[in-house]
Amino acid sequence: MAETNPVPFFDDDLPAPKPGGIAARALAASGRGAKDYLAGLNPEQCEAVQTLDGPLLVLAGAGTGKTRVLTTRIAHILATGRARPSEILAVTFTNKASREMKHRVASLVGDVAEGMPWLGTFHSIGTKILRRHAELADLKSSFTILDTDDQIRLIKQILSAENIDEKRWPARSLAWTIDGWKNRGLSPKEVPAGEGASFANGKGKQLYEAYQERLKTLNATDFGDLLLEPIRIFRESPDVLAQYHRRFKFMLVDEYQDTNVAQYLWLRLLAQGPRNLCCVGDDDQSIYGWRGAEVDNILRFEKDFPGAKVIRLERNYRSDAHILGAASHLIAHNQGRLGKTLRPQGEDGEMVTVAGSWDSGEEARAIGEEIEQFQRQDVSLDEVAILVRASFQMREFEDRFMTLGVPYRVIGGPRFYERQEIRDALAYLRCVNSASDDLAFERIVNTPKRGLGDATVQTLNGIARSARIPLMEAARMAADTEELKPKPRQTLRDLTQCFQRWSHAAETMKHTDLAEMVLDESGYTEMWRQDRSPDAAGRLENLKELVRSMDGFENLQGFLEHVSLVMDTDTGDADEKVTLMTLHAAKGLEYDVVFLPGWEEGLFPHQRSLDENGRAGLEEERRLAYVGITRAKKRAKIYFASNRRIHGMWQSSIPSRFLDELPDTHVEVVEAPAAFSNRGFGESRFDRIEPFGSTYNTPGWQRAQQRRETFTANSFGNGYSGRRGGPTVIEGELVAKSTANAASYELGERVFHDKFGYGDITEVEGNKLTVQFDKAGQKRVIDSFVKRV
DNA sequence: ACTTTCAATCTTTTT
DNA sequence: GATTGAAAGT
Numbered sequence A: 001m002a003e004t005n006p007v008p009f010f011d012d013d014l015p016a017p018k019p020g021g022i023a024a025r026a027l028a029a030s031g032r033g034a035k036d037y038l039a040g041l042n043p044e045q046c047e048a049v050q051t052l053d054g055p056l057l058v059l060a061g062a063g064t065g066k067t068r069v070l071t072t073r074i075a076h077i078l079a080t081g082r083a084r085p086s087e088i089l090a091v092t093f094t095n096k097a098s099r100e101m102k103h104r105v106a107s108l109v110g111d112v113a114e115g116m117p118w119l120g121t122f123h124s125i126g127t128k129i130l131r132r133h134a135e136l137a138d139l140k141s142s143f144t145i146l147d148t149d150d151q152i153r154l155i156k157q158i159l160s161a162e163n164i165d166e167k168r169w170p171a172r173s174l175a176w177t178i179d180g181w182k183n184r185g186l187s188p189k190e191v192p193a194g195e196g197a198s199f200a201n202g203k204g205k206q207l208y209e210a211y212q213e214r215l216k217t218l219n220a221t222d223f224g225d226l227l228l229e230p231i232r233i234f235r236e237s238p239d240v241l242a243q244y245h246r247r248f249k250f251m252l253v254d255e256y257q258d259t260n261v262a263q264y265l266w267l268r269l270l271a272q273g274p275r276n277l278c279c280v281g282d283d284d285q286s287i288y289g290w291r292g293a294e295v296d297n298i299l300r301f302e303k304d305f306p307g308a309k310v311i312r313l314e315r316n317y318r319s320d321a322h323i324l325g326a327a328s329h330l331i332a333h334n335q336g337r338l339g340k341t342l343r344p345q346g347e348d349g350e351m352v353t354v355a356g357s358w359d360s361g362e363e364a365r366a367i368g369e370e371i372e373q374f375q376r377q378d379v380s381l382d383e384v385a386i387l388v389r390a391s392f393q394m395r396e397f398e399d400r401f402m403t404l405g406v407p408y409r410v411i412g413g414p415r416f417y418e419r420q421e422i423r424d425a426l427a428y429l430r431c432v433n434s435a436s437d438d439l440a441f442e443r444i445v446n447t448p449k450r451g452l453g454d455a456t457v458q459t460l461n462g463i464a465r466s467a468r469i470p471l472m473e474a475a476r477m478a479a480d481t482e483e484l485k486p487k488p489r490q491t492l493r494d495l496t497q498c499f500q501r502w503s504h505a506a507e508t509m510k511h512t513d514l515a516e517m518v519l520d521e522s523g524y525t526e527m528w529r530q531d532r533s534p535d536a537a538g539r540l541e542n543l544k545e546l547v548r549s550m551d552g553f554e555n556l557q558g559f560l561e562h563v564s565l566v567m568d569t570d571t572g573d574a575d576e577k578v579t580l581m582t583l584h585a586a587k588g589l590e591y592d593v594v595f596l597p598g599w600e601e602g603l604f605p606h607q608r609s610l611d612e613n614g615r616a617g618l619e620e621e622r623r624l625a626y627v628g629i630t631r632a633k634k635r636a637k638i639y640f641a642s643n644r645r646i647h648g649m650w651q652s653s654i655p656s657r658f659l660d661e662l663p664d665t666h667v668e669v670v671e672a673p674a675a676f677s678n679r680g681f682g683e684s685r686f687d688r689i690e691p692f693g694s695t696y697n698t699p700g701w702q703r704a705q706q707r708r709e710t711f712t713a714n715s716f717g718n719g720y721s722g723r724r725g726g727p728t729v730i731e732g733e734l735v736a737k738s739t740a741n742a743a744s745y746e747l748g749e750r751v752f753h754d755k756f757g758y759g760d761i762t763e764v765e766g767n768k769l770t771v772q773f774d775k776a777g778q779k780r781v782i783d784s785f786v787k788r789v
Numbered sequence B: 001a002c003t004t005t006c007a008a009t010c011t012t013t014t015t
Numbered sequence C: 001g002a003t004t005g006a007a008a009g010t
Helices: A022-029 A043-050 A066-079 A096-107 A124-131 A148-161 A173-185 A203-215 A227-235 A238-247 A261-270 A295-299 A321-331 A362-378 A391-402 A421-435 A439-445 A454-467 A470-481 A486-507 A511-521 A525-532 A536-550 A556-565 A606-628 A699-716 A735-742
Strands: A056-060 A088-092 A120-123 A250-253 A277-281 A307-314 A352-359 A386-389 A409-410 A578-582 A591-596 A632-646 A649-652 A667-671 A751-752 A757-765 A768-773 A777-782 A786-788
Touching: A043 A066, A043 A307, A056 A066, A066 A088, A066 A096, A066 A250, A088 A096, A088 A124, A088 A261, A088 A632, A096 A120, A120 A124, A120 A421, A124 A261, A124 A556, A148 A203, A148 A439, A173 A203, A173 A227, A227 A238, A227 A261, A227 A486, A238 A261, A250 A261, A250 A454, A321 A352, A321 A409, A321 A632, A352 A362, A362 A386, A362 A391, A362 A591, A386 A391, A386 A409, A386 A606, A391 A409, A391 A578, A421 A439, A421 A486, A421 A511, A421 A556, A439 A470, A454 A470, A454 A777, A470 A777, A486 A511, A511 A525, A511 A536, A511 A556, A525 A536, A525 A768, A591 A606, A606 A632, A751 A768
Parallel strands: A056 A277, A056 A307, A088 A120, A088 A250, A250 A277, A352 A632, A352 A667, A386 A578, A386 A591, A409 A578, A591 A632
Antiparallel strands: A632 A649, A751 A757, A751 A786, A757 A768, A768 A777
16 A cells, blocks of 8 residues: 555645535445444543544553544544545654554545545655645755755765864764754754754854755755744744644644654644644653653643643553553653553453573574464464564574574564665666756766766766756766766766656656666666675565565656655565564554563663663653563563673673562563573574584684674675765865856956866857867866856 | 775664 | 775775
8 A cells, every 4th residue: 555645745735525525425434324433442432532622632551442543533523524534634653553544544434545635644744735835945846855864965065065074073963963953843043052052063053054055955855844844834824824724624643642842833833723633642652752752742731732631541452461560560660651550451361471591692592482382382473573672682583583494574674765775776766756866866876886986976066066056967067068087978978868868758658667777777787786795686686676666656756755755665475474673663563472582781771771861761761661561462571681792792781670670460480491501512402503502602603603694684685785975075165166256258258277277268158168278278168167367 | 986905983762 | 793984005
């Protein structure tokens, strides 16, 4: 299913009631007007669904039917004819959630998901709003959305232009800082003076400003802008805001505890119209504080929206009583929560288990063995998940599953669209789609290698900057003049001609065929075919997958939009597999059996969280633990290891403090099945395959382990071979001076060129000049590269 | 212009 | 350990 609406963004502008309106159809679909959909809801859920007017906060504990309430509420609004699908704004935090919501609404009300254009993530809806009012934000509605990678490259350019030492002030951290400001809804001007000074000796604010400026000239936004710009538009253009007030009769927000300040401001502006705002969330599951989420938003709801009603959902239908008891007891250690009492509905079930092991390898073996046992007991592997705190923990499990032959899937690992080959391919497509996508162009000018190195790119950048044109055009110009040596010039000419041809073909060709053609003719696929490294085959496979995934979209534009907002892919494989993911990724999911490895001080709670955020950090970690345990329906199994390899070095660790916070009544301490099998002699039968039986901390063992890791990593296709993004130094004397005299020249004028020296103009053709140089002879140059004498 | 080598740095979670 | 950038070599 495509979550980006393939129909373009201006489709529902006219709220003309459709004949045989969807509401009517929905009503019919809901079963002869009877409120079937309310059946099976408990009283609180029912109330939450039917309380339509005024602000409403639904405090929904884990597993209490939060999504059900949201979707049923939408069905209810439609069925009662209070609003049409296009008049309901429903925002979620993740793509996964919005996808699921769409599904479930559709199954309740019939296939009107098409008619719910305003159901989506904060970011996708922000994009939609921004595209239609782009001109108010100084953008064209075709603006591109930069991902983190592009963002960092852009910031690097700015830093080097400002002559800031990237060693001391890494681009990453500036990106992070800017992101933080944006999360808090701060434009460059609004950054508090003290904070603005925190980066690069007081230049932080100024750099932020420069960054925003660059974005505008690139006709691009980053993730933060997708929220910030609409906020600004709403504030500055009340008529625009009023337009949305008229449109959105009802607003629903999922996972309200995860909203940041910007999102809150955005919502509050929209909710000034009809005040029918319904927020669903659970303060105990707020785990994105590090990304700017403000638990405060949910704690303050009643103050922010006077007259708000609060409904608590406390009946938990997911987990057995022991699991719930353990989780509740743990989370009770947190202060500053609204407080809920989760009530189990089912039986006691099994106790939560805690098992220790010698090291992380043994932990993985123990879990692997238990999974095999479940497998023999016909437990579906789809119902088994391993939730880790940090992604590096996954590797050990992948390793283990590989040798055991246990099928597994990784969620949120190295993501499809972040892989090098995919990003390269996308860059090509972006260039075809829009010739002014400079970052994309820069990425692929010399991929595959065509002899266009740093020097060439710098020249192009110079031309582009001074003439204020996109790089692609600069390249086209450079091909016609003599700024560059003949060889790169020819290459450049060929390349730009290719792109012209492709862009032209794009108008008539099917976009999937186009993609294949582009990748083929550019030599990109050939590059990987030539590549002898072991993962080249996997990369080619990924490229095929990319083209295949484009099939689900109307056109190239729609696909690219999808990609920039949805960084995950639907892993629509039907095979039964164990799921491996981080705790963060697990929110909102549930499994019969949940393994929770790595409960050690420093890892979980994570040291950094403690260092940087103190008690608040600890509480967030604890909420993370709570989220982890409450994912389990029948069994929750916690592990800790005494030794773990961190940064490649073995470190001993002590069990997590969270273990002590679990209640004895619901927890039993067990011995991991493989415990102490590592004493060197008595290998368990499952270790046969392990050629390294003796001790686990000898250098030899570690080396062997490494070798195996690199080996298996390849077959998983996540190897990143050294990526070299041409560090492009822009700016410099040359550019600064040449920008000044962009005026047109006249025949016979005397000019100076940095490379060719003095000369006289013999011909003028637009911004291209022919100059008879005193020493270098006659050359064609670009006007911005010379100056009057 | 490209490749290799070496040293330095930093290790969470992600729309 | 892994990734990254810069310097030296081809």
